[in-house]
Amino acid sequence: MKFSSIFFPKIIADFKSDINKNIQVVQKRGRKVIYVDGAEQTGGTITGMWQKALSNVKSSRLSGIPQAAGQMSNVQNALVLGLGGGDIIRLLHRVDSQIKVTAVDIDPVMIKIARDLFGIRNSSNLKIHNHDALYYLLLNREKFSLIVVDLFIGYKNPQKFRSPRFLNLLQKSRQKNGLILFNSHYHSDFNNEFEEFHNLCTQIFSTVEIIINYPYSKILLLK
Template sequence: MIRKLLSYLIPITIYKNKSSWSKSIEVTWANGELVLDSENTNYSYGSLQRILRLGLKKIGFRQIKAMNKILVLGVAGGSVIKTLVDEVSFKGAITGVEIDPDIIKVANSYFKLNQIPNLTIVITDAFEFVLQANEKYDLIIVNIFQDTKMPNFLFENFFTQKLCFLLQKKGFILFNTMVLTEKDNLRNKKYVEEFYQPDFKLATIPRVEIHNELILIEKIK
């Protein structure tokens, strides 16, 4: 494909639109691969896929492959789901929660998300989904952004407590955060310092792709 080859020289945007939740949704050929971007940041594939792949490697592909249920909060184009299916060879059930129906339409059209047989997409607010949920998961991936902003509820203790409640024994939470300012840095530092859940441990993977920090929470009992 000519556009794919040319993208090694210059990014080529093939789709651009907006939704009620995003000022801009762009699908672009960049360095030989399709990526999904918002106005100011990468939403799926590209750098975001590298970030979350690193987090999954920290947990261990073999360990993830043996899991039964995974919850993904913030689907966008579905790059982490593609990593789970194509690289980890995960065969269990994946539930993806996404607030923006328009971005799921793009993911289906350009990234074939609707062709993944073990995936269920729920169009709703992640905050409401988590508060109402009771099903247990082996891995919860939190990857929620509105362009470069992160909703405050992600860092509130009661939300973290509920996520921990939804974990199976020996389960993991993989939380992708964006750190652009000193305020963001202090927010993450406060979150880590104040984290306390019996039978859980927390670790960070700082400055992934310059502006991202991964937080990994493990249920040890």
């Protein structure tokens, strides 16, 4: 590893996408990081954020949710909505390499980046689908023990993924004791927007807990 790649970010590749517009892959502190229109999508702080979220569930450091204790060890199949560079998939398979993961991403360019630059490709324990997440859930009949929602264009979740229709489809797609982790965009200047989404979640799910607070996103546990 070169000294310069540790201390000075280096652009590895630029991509144009009809979905995500401008995508950059940058070598930063020895790791590959994906940026979409300047917003970090994979690697760096995003990896740490998801690592912390999954660790919180695994070690049951969740107030008021005794059902979540040890839940990660019981995950047999997981649905990941929003592939990026595959951070979530790598972290799940680090917990248990036998977890059957279904990943869905609407952007074929992002799927290609994940495959060619991050080594994320179809295998016996990973099936990647190039679909819109809402369309996929409409057709889906499988029930998942864990659903992870990480659907962003730039800094924000598209509005259709914050709708009652989408949240109800998530609810129908989880197993009886399954968990949903939803990465919601957040900005302190628009706190009311997040509060409205949080309130909507409470109308659909019996358990809604903020388990991760980051400056521009909050991860909700839904059950």
